[in-house]
Amino acid sequence: MKRIIIIGAGASGLFCAIKCKELMNNVDVIVLEANKQPLKKLLATGNGRCNLSNKSLSFDQYNGEVTKPIKEIISQFDDQKEFLEEGLLTKWMGNLLYPASEQAKSVAEVLLDRAHRLGIAVLTEQTVISLKENNQGYKIICEQASYDADFVILAMGSQAGLLSTENDRQKIIGNLLPMVPFRPSLTQMYTSPVLKSLKGVRVKAIVKLTDQDALLSCEKGELLFTDYGVSGICVMQLSRFYKPGCHLEIDMMPSLEEEELEAILIKSPLTRPLMGLVNTKIEQYLFKNKEPVRTLKNLKLSITGLRDYKTSQVMQGGVVVRALDDNLESKRHPGLFVIGELLNVTGNCGGYNLHFAFASAKHVANAIEGIINA
Ligand SMILES: Cc1cc2nc3c(=O)[nH]c(=O)nc-3n(C[C@H](O)[C@H](O)[C@H](O)COP(=O)(O)OP(=O)(O)OC[C@H]3O[C@@H](n4cnc5c(N)ncnc54)[C@H](O)[C@@H]3O)c2cc1C
Known part of the structure; x- marks a missing residue:
């Protein structure tokens, strides 16, 4: 036999x-x-x-x-x-x-x-x-x-x-x-800078993975800020295309164009107009930023690596x-x-x-x- x-x-x-x-x-x-x-x-x-x-x-x-x-x-x-x-x-x-x-x-x-x-x-x-x-x-x-x-x-x-x-x-x-x-693949990413003040914030975003301006891949979905970098389903999917030296470009408000946002902010009756539009931690982060709308629409983070096999799916x-x-x-x-x-x-x-x-x-x-x- x-x-x-x-x-x-x-x-x-x-x-x-x-x-x-x-x-x-x-x-x-x-x-x-x-x-x-x-x-x-x-x-x-x-x-x-x-x-x-x-x-x-x-x-x-x-x-x-x-x-x-x-x-x-x-x-x-x-x-x-x-x-x-x-x-x-x-x-x-x-x-x-x-x-x-x-x-x-x-x-x-x-x-x-x-x-x-x-x-x-x-x-x-x-x-x-x-x-x-x-x-x-x-x-x-x-x-x-x-x-x-x-x-x-x-x-x-x-x-x-x-x-x-x-x-x-x-x-x-x-x-x-x-x-x-x-x-590792289908895993989280280490970023520079690490936006620790946004730890725990989830945003529905359009996220691009780029390598010297070449688009490696793009995903629409939830992104989670963590104390080491970023996580969330779209980050995990993008990790399939990771290359050393690549970047993330995150549109945290895909429903509105930059000009539309500017128009809303100009008309806003609030002291800090973004208060009424985004998560409070994001608002506090953007308040200190010189170009808050541009950053909201295109937050750039360098990817310094992928997390290891312990947290990856495959x-x-x-x-x-x-x-x-x-x-x-x-x-x-x-x-x-x-x-x-x-x-x-x-x-x-x-x-x-x-x-x-x-x-x-x-x-x-x-x-x-x-x-x-x-
Ligand atoms: C948290 C998590 C969630 C996931 N969710 C999904 C999902 O929902 N859908 C999906 O499609 N995929 C999912 N995946 C991926 C999917 O589970 C794997 O791709 C799939 O299980 C691979 O199956 P496999 O049999 O090839 O390998 P494995 O499942 O890795 O099995 C290999 C087996 O071989 C044994 N083995 C290894 N070396 C030796 C050795 N030397 N001697 C004896 N035995 C050995 C291991 O102990 C293990 O039991 C997920 C993965 C993780 C980690």
Whole structure:
């Protein structure tokens, strides 16, 4: 009997194990997980509600190597149908797909129940430290034991959010596959200056990320001032395009043009006219400013860096996609596959990352079934 070992019991690893067992009853499937419990990160997704996917799966929502096969994997996976087959009802909330229960916990319970019923061994507290290819296939060495496998699926995700093991993925993979170094994404930004007096203020803004006047990206949404810089959904989305030396240009009053604002202020009966228009902390900050309206419409902040992996949702970088074939199998090491966030494909906020984790997992299960039953 062929043995498939999946390293990592996150969303991609566990879903892949389920799909492998559903497609092939003549295989032994083992999932090795370093944490004490599987699916730790999944439980924290979508603020505990688990945003599974997005109605608009456009490829520009992904960074990294979005090659033709990756595009096909992304567009061919039908989340609603797939989850229903596993017993999980889902629902759309706007463009975002959630479990009908609106609980990440129910997604985790469904996946674990399916894995259990299919006889998949999910072994926790098994930290893989290295992987070696030999004549028989692969030897997987854990801190606690070692395992032999005919097929190995790397589903180790990233250390983002501190919910996954922090170990160095490249060290485990060794020279079997090249990796683009990880860097935080979907995360907060350090700024200069830090506007500490605005700490805690949220504004609905249009925020541009620029690099020497070139527009890198623009988002409309909530921005939060913090004691280190800025946060908020639009800042996290812009962090995908971060480059050293870039800037933010923040329009804190997008509903009014500069001239309209000037006209309102001139007619204002107030001693401090901005008092009636903006948050009091912003008003106090602008009162000391020589060009209050210009600053309100175009506050410029230098970005001095991104916050680290502990507070980021994902990591950009990962295993080089071009080192894999269309099945996501290593071109040089047959039987070695990579899925999920460990690949150099990273999605935006809005369900894109889980969609890719599940879609790539199913794709690899199909590929292995094709090889075994050829
Ligand atoms: C707070 C937060 C909220 C998020 N919300 C959303 C959301 O709503 N929607 C969305 O699409 N995405 C969301 N994401 C991103 C999404 O959760 C991840 O992209 C996705 O879970 C990746 O799945 P994965 O299986 O590839 O990797 P992971 O979930 O990282 O799982 C990898 C697993 O491998 C294990 N592992 C690693 N190394 C080893 C080793 N050496 N030995 C054994 N086991 C190992 C880890 O412990 C982990 O359990 C969020 C992320 C965070 C941090």
